[in-house]
Amino acid sequence: MDAEPRSARTIRLCALGAVALLVAGCASMPTHGEIRDVKASQGVDSQVRVFGVPPADKAGAAEIVKGFLEAMTSDDPQLETARKYLTEDAAKSWRPGSAVTVLKSGLSRSPVTGERDEGPRWKVTGEKLATVDERSAYQPETAGSQYEWFLQLVQENKQWRIATPPKSLVLSESDFQRLYMPVNKYYFAGDALVADPVYVRQRADPDSRMDPTTQTVQSLLAGPSNWLAPVVESSFPTGTELREGTKSLSYDGQNTLRVPLNEKAENVTQPQCKKMAAQLLYTVKDLTGSRPDQVELLRADGKSSLCSLNAVTARTIAGRPRAPEYQYFVDKEKRLVRIKPDAVVEDQQAKPEPVPGPLNTPVPFKVSSAAVSYDERHAAVVSEDGHGLYVVAMAGIGGMPEQPVHTSKGARLGTLTAPSWDAAGDLWVADQDPQHPGLWRVPGGTGAAEKVEVAGLDGRKITSLKVSADGVRIALRLEQAPGRTTLWVGRIERPEAKGTKEPVSVRELRAAAPQMADVKAMSWAPRGRLLVVGRESGGVVQARYMLADGSMVAASLPAATGLEAVTVAVSEDEAKPKPVVAHSKEDGIVLLPPGAQWLTVAAGGEAPVYPG
CATH class of the missing domain: 2.120.10.30 (TolB, C-terminal domain)
Structure with a gap:
């Protein structure tokens, strides 16, 4: 596919209501040149969906670099388009969803001059705003912190491909806010629930394939953020996870969210189970428009109940402040x-x-x-x-x-x-x-x-x-x-x-x-x-x-x-x-x-x- 048909495809996607990233024309690998910006998405609109475009046949190294950086910001499930710019080994091992680097604006990219036996090498840089760590917690960076990574390109099946992708997703602030949404998970400090803010994908996570509700529950079970961990506790036993294979959680006809857990939670007492359910109910209640009236924790068989809890009882367990009179x-x-x-x-x-x-x-x-x-x-x-x-x-x-x-x-x-x-x-x-x-x-x-x-x-x-x-x-x-x-x-x-x-x-x-x-x-x-x-x-x-x-x-x-x-x-x-x-x-x-x-x-x- 050459540059002209791919540009036409981009226009048709826009006409259908999807937003596609612009694709650069084919170009040979330059030996010198100025630094160029990868433009961030303009504004923040969680309803907009962005899709990358696969690499063209015989695309030059410069186009491969640009196409990959743009595809990293896409809504593709499992980032399938971005992986097409990588070598086969890199595509299989790349797990970028475990962390995110958030930049003030887009990445700047420039070729690294000098001969290399492996092939051309590009340097990508940007000003860091924050990182989202493995616990999904947002951590601001010191003003002026810089991001730097080198993309090594190699020939594979007579096509340029990237062998060294970034270890995390690298997104501009606007792309980050389009792809991710803030949620609170809750843990106990004494008898009071404490909000622990994290970020989850707006849609299916590219690594776990979980929907936003399931991502949030998984994050809750994984434990509090590193910043909050010294002062809070989770009521869930160590090692508690969702039942193996759970990718989505659903509500029944009574607006009850049913959550199957693994065998680590089998032997909890009812008071402890109620506290677990309170953590879960407060975590998910603001995540969806429906706001669950009740949660039910299920055993590892996915059928029998550990306990259930409604919103009224959860408030008494959560230790919320009394409503002010004056x-x-x-x-x-x-x-x-x-x-x-x-x-x-x-x-x-x-x-x-x-x-x-x-x-x-x-x-x-x-x-x-x-x-x-x-x-x-x-x-x-x-x-x-x-x-x-x-x-x-x-x-x-x-x-x-x-x-x-x-x-x-x-x-x-x-x-x-x-x-x-x-x-x-x-x-x-x-x-x-x-x-x-x-x-x-x-x-x-x-x-x-x-x-x-x-x-x-x-x-x-x-x-x-x-x-x-x-x-x-x-x-x-x-x-x-x-x-x-x-x-x-x-x-x-x-x-x-x-x-x-x-x-x-x-x-x-x-x-x-x-x-x-x-x-x-x-x-x-x-x-x-x-x-x-x-x-x-x-x-x-x-x-x-x-x-x-x-x-x-x-x-x-x-x-x-x-x-x-x-x-x-x-x-x-x-x-x-x-x-x-x-x-x-x-x-x-x-x-x-x-x-x-x-x-x-x-x-x-x-x-x-x-x-x-």
Whole structure:
């Protein structure tokens, strides 16, 4: 097949609704030449399907290289077209689906000059954004990291073929987002399920031939990502896999997903089986449009049941945070007040009220920021001067505490950040005192404050923080330079949970919003995501939901006036979404109900929070 008929074939495929990659004409192997880019797919559309074109007879080495790199981005099952550009041995052994290298844009390619007995050799390069490892986890690369590989061509049956294909798939960011989709798998940290984000193929995996649901379940059974593994556990016995030969999973007439397991799971107790089923149900429930009502785990015979679990019971096992009753903020008189956000949506005349307890009486200081425990029985408030952190009961009897649980020694005002609770009842705050900076934890909200080591902080100042409800991740806004902050997520390691006396620490910081040149505010959101307010380089301030592994933007919010100086709060409750609440420089406290526009709640208010 020569170049002209192949180009015509490309046009016909487009006319039929498929998108084919353009194919280069035949060319002989050049001995010199400039670097040329392999263009990435324009935009991201998961409905678009891209197909490569097989190599032409007697195609030159340059055309073989270009055709192979383009075919690597195709939707071909098992990457059959890409394998046709390889030698027979390379085509049989190539297993690229086990890992993915994600590039900022396309690959650049150039011939390597000089005589070689084997045949022509091409160098392919690109700027690395991330890798997706064998556990399907996305790992951002350091800015400026370079990818490099050499493609060795040889003559096989009088045709040029590639003998040394890359060990992984190499895709531009746009092609990666077209071919792969993010999903959460879930593991236990204590009694709470924790989201572990991974990527699976939009369609059948080229190596395993599994559909997306089956890929996701397989990834769950394989265990947590390397980043999360030190702080979570799986209820599935070691070695548990899908029943041999399982390539797809289906739903029955009652919208129940039935999952056959191998013999490793045969002897689990019912409580353990229910926890296994809870992990599985939360993992698959957001993957499909149908959202299963129930999962059933089957024995290795594929027929008899190990256990089943419905969505209602799964929520009790999963340890999800209780639905918040109120949203809280600091009003213009510097008092902590509360309001029912649903009431604001239904009746825009609804008014905030002072929180109950001692904070509703004259206090020796005004409030600058606050956090409310998940049970909404205690408030942690920072004094107006930013030096004292107090824990105050909002239920029962008792007065204002005489002493703060933590005091900053900083000479200037506002050295303590807004605090944050985790679901275990621990309280977190950062001190920005230049002489004594650091992250502090107050166990149970009442114990002696302990300084927490943050590995990889490298002298950067923590300007704000938010601990996830599960208590194993902490989002840190760090000052990279005066007036510029970036967002990072660290893993909270608690050796005390395993019976050792080593201190709690934060490990392996990873960029959570690498797309943002400057981050203004953030909050944890349902499904382990983050709502981030910030701007890209040269752009305007926007509020966006982002995946916590830093891989992509999930969705953007409508613009609000005065986002230049904003704090933002989101409820982590997944059962009933609550409005987003923010502090707008222009309007005070503003609220965004699901599917609606921003509403003004209180002029002059600031520091909005949901419990947590």
